[in-house]
Amino acid sequence: MKEEMIKKSIQNALKELESVDYTSNIKQIQNTNNKKVQGAYNILFDLNRKLKEENNNG
Numbered sequence: 001m002k003e004e005m006i007k008k009s010i011q012n013a014l015k016e017l018e019s020v021d022y023t024s025n026i027k028q029i030q031n032t033n034n035k036k037v038q039g040a041y042n043i044l045f046d047l048n049r050k051l052k053e054e055n056n057n058g
Helices: 003-018 027-057
Strands: none
Touching: 003 027
Protein backbone atom coordinates (compact mmCIF):
# COMPACT_ATOMS: atom_id res chain seq x y z
CA MET A 1 0.00 0.00 0.00
CA LYS A 2 1.38 3.38 -0.92
CA GLU A 3 2.60 5.57 1.92
CA GLU A 4 0.60 8.53 0.56
CA MET A 5 -2.62 6.50 0.69
CA ILE A 6 -1.94 5.47 4.29
CA LYS A 7 -1.15 9.06 5.25
CA LYS A 8 -4.37 10.31 3.63
CA SER A 9 -6.47 7.71 5.46
CA ILE A 10 -4.97 8.70 8.79
CA GLN A 11 -5.49 12.39 8.03
CA ASN A 12 -9.15 11.72 7.20
CA ALA A 13 -9.65 9.87 10.49
CA LEU A 14 -7.98 12.70 12.42
CA LYS A 15 -10.13 15.27 10.64
CA GLU A 16 -13.24 13.42 11.83
CA LEU A 17 -11.99 13.27 15.41
CA GLU A 18 -10.87 16.92 15.45
CA SER A 19 -14.35 18.04 14.46
CA VAL A 20 -15.99 16.36 17.48
CA ASP A 21 -17.56 18.76 19.99
CA TYR A 22 -16.63 17.28 23.35
CA THR A 23 -18.32 20.00 25.44
CA SER A 24 -21.90 19.89 24.21
CA ASN A 25 -24.69 18.20 26.12
CA ILE A 26 -27.20 18.62 23.30
CA LYS A 27 -28.44 15.20 22.18
CA GLN A 28 -28.36 16.03 18.45
CA ILE A 29 -24.72 17.13 18.65
CA GLN A 30 -23.83 14.05 20.68
CA ASN A 31 -25.40 11.87 17.98
CA THR A 32 -23.37 13.69 15.33
CA ASN A 33 -20.24 13.24 17.44
CA ASN A 34 -20.92 9.51 17.69
CA LYS A 35 -21.19 9.30 13.90
CA LYS A 36 -17.89 11.16 13.48
CA VAL A 37 -16.08 8.87 15.92
CA GLN A 38 -17.58 5.82 14.21
CA GLY A 39 -16.50 7.21 10.83
CA ALA A 40 -12.92 7.64 12.07
CA TYR A 41 -12.97 4.12 13.50
CA ASN A 42 -14.22 2.75 10.18
CA ILE A 43 -11.44 4.51 8.26
CA LEU A 44 -8.75 3.15 10.56
CA PHE A 45 -10.26 -0.33 10.75
CA ASP A 46 -10.42 -0.50 6.94
CA LEU A 47 -6.82 0.71 6.67
CA ASN A 48 -5.71 -1.93 9.17
CA ARG A 49 -7.57 -4.65 7.26
CA LYS A 50 -5.99 -3.60 3.95
CA LEU A 51 -2.51 -3.56 5.48
CA LYS A 52 -2.99 -7.04 6.95
CA GLU A 53 -4.24 -8.38 3.62
CA GLU A 54 -1.29 -6.80 1.87
CA ASN A 55 1.14 -8.39 4.34
CA ASN A 56 -0.50 -11.79 3.96
CA ASN A 57 -0.38 -11.59 0.17
CA GLY A 58 3.12 -10.12 -0.04
